[in-house]
Each structure stands twice: as structure tokens, then as C-alpha cells.
Amino acid sequence: MRVLELFSGLGGWRIALRDRGRVSAAYDIHEAANATYALNHGEVPKARELATVPLAELAAHRADTWLMSPPCQPFCRMGNHQGLEDRRSGAFLHLMEIFRQAPPDHLVLENVAGFLGSDAHALLSERIRAHGLHQLDLQACSSHFGLPNQRPRVFIVASRKPLKALPPPQPQPQPIAAFLDAVEEEALYLRAPQEIRHHQGLDLVEAGDRRSACFIGGYGRRFVGSGSFLKTERGVRRFSPTEVARLLGLPEGFQFPEGLPLEARYRLLGNGLSIPVAAWALDHL
Ligand SMILES: C[S@@+](CC[C@H](N)C(=O)[O-])C[C@H]1O[C@@H](n2cnc3c(N)ncnc32)[C@H](O)[C@@H]1O
DSSP states (O other): OEEEEESOTTTHHHHHHGGGOEEEEEEOOOHHHHHHHHHHHSSOOBOOOGGGOOHHHHHTTOOSEEEEOOOOGGGOTTSOOOGGGSGGGHHHHHHHHHHHHSOOSEEEEEEOGGGTTSHHHHHHHHHHHHTTOEEEEEEEOGGGGTOSSOOOEEEEEEESSOOOOOOOOOOOOOOGGGGSOSSOOGGGBOOSHHHHTTGGGSEEEOTTOSOOOOOOTTTTTOOTTSOEEEEETTEEEOOOHHHHHHHTTOOTTOOOOTTOOHHHHHHHHHTOOOHHHHHHHHHTO
16 A cells, blocks of 8 residues: 555554555644654654645655544534534545545545544545445444553545455453553642542543543643543552553554653644554455
8 A cells, every 4th residue: 555644643544554555645734743753753744734735746646545534623522513614624625625536546534433424424425436436434442452441433444445344353451550651750640739629520540440531632631521540549640641652552662752742742642543443444455
């Protein structure tokens, strides 16, 4: 596969791709995402607004596969549900116009469950059908892949070749303890009174548990509904970005640029893919 990695973030698709193919070009508008991508993958994504990239530019990469994770806020439980009406869907709409004119041979799109049945889903399915590609709509959660973390996602897989759904492997999730840093950072503990007052509504887990809640981009700033907090003998703390990265299945050597603030790290991770789940979606091609 020769891949266009669209909305590339920290490069989850590239990690999941492994030796199935190579990334011809990655695109993302966000500076911190691109710096993180460059540090880990040795190539700098094109810092472009995808709503304005011309067909000729994308075609010049001679890619046969699009792997994409467009912004999920228009389809999120906590978002505004405006779908294609949301201004953040502009780039997706533009890519659908490019698809109409020059479709790839294969495509995998990842998003939240609310994407299924949305106007964007209908538009993508219409484009896929119009070009005679096969389509599979998959749903999976990282907790079905041995990870003690909830991350329910949908994957729209399209290909020129016939597709058949593969069952997720379903191993029992490991305990959270296996994903924790060897040395805890004191600063992760909730100490300030304004933080402690949130204890009540928090999703609290312990090292022996085999589940944690989905981490969202706002984990560093928000409390309730943003992900799990770890209860230890010393109190209640956030998971570190490295621990969240492990819970997403990112490789052990995954790094952030020095000096990138904690909140920016959580934001990138909260937008990211669960790697084993994305790899399973790619297995279908
Ligand atoms: C859901 S995240 C993708 C995460 C990615 N799959 C990963 O593994 O980290 C969406 C990404 O799209 C980027 N993005 C959003 N709108 C964009 C646009 N109009 N043009 C280019 N990039 C955009 C954001 O900066 C963000 O990194």
C-alpha cells in the first residue's frame, strides 16, 4: 500500500500500518501534532488546511490508499452533532469531492460511534458505491484487544477487492498495573482543593483493575467524563501521558517533543488511535 495519512495527528495510522505499506505523505494542520509526528517517524507532515489542498497535489503522491481520522467532534456524544454542517467537517467534505473525481483503491476511516448513520457516513458510502468499491462498517473497542481501556470506535473500510469482517481477537484485558510507569510523578496527584472537590464524580480505577474509561483530548483540564483517574495508597492521580500512550498501544519508545506542555500531550493522545484496533481494521484490506 502507498498511503496518504490524512489528519495524521501523532501518526497512529503509520504505526498500525507496520510493513503492510508505506506512507507517501501525511497531512495535519496542527503544529504540536506535526512536531510529535516528526520526532517519532522522522518525516514532517505537510502542515496544510486539508479543505484547500488541490486534487493535483494529492494525486502527485501516487498513493493507492487513504487512511484518515477526521475530527470527531461533529459526531461526538458530547459534541454538537452537526455532522457535515459543522465547520470542522469542511476538510472531510473537500476530500469527498476529491474522492468523487479520483478515488483511491482502498480507504479506512476511523471515527467515533456517532459517525455511523450520520450525513458524513451517508456521503462517504454514496461515494464508495458510485465507484464500485466494496465497503465494510466495523465497530470495535480496545478492550477487545487485551487493553484495559474503553475506546469504542468505528472503521469504514473500502476497497476494490471484496471484504470480509474478521472477528476481533478478544483476549482478556491485562491489569492496569502492567501499563503504569515504574516511578510515579508526584505532580500527577490531585492536591489542590479545586481538584479534590472533583473526587466524587471521577471514574476511579486501581492498579489491579482491567478497565479504564476512554481518555479524551481534554483529560489534562477536565475531570468528569475525560478518562479514568488512578487511586493509590497515596491518593488520586492522573495517568501520565506515557501511561495513556501504553493504554492506546503506542510503542514503548514513543516520545513527545521536549517542553511540550502536559495538556498538549493529553490532547494529542485523546485524539489518537488505539493501535491494535487500527491494525485489525487494516487487516481487512
Ligand atoms: C482525530 S485527530 C487524528 C489522530 C490521528 N489519527 C492520530 O493517530 O493521532 C484529527 C487531526 O486532524 C487535524 N485536523 C483537523 N482539521 C484539519 C484540517 N482542516 N486540515 C488539516 N488537519 C486537520 C487535527 O490537527 C488533528 O491532529
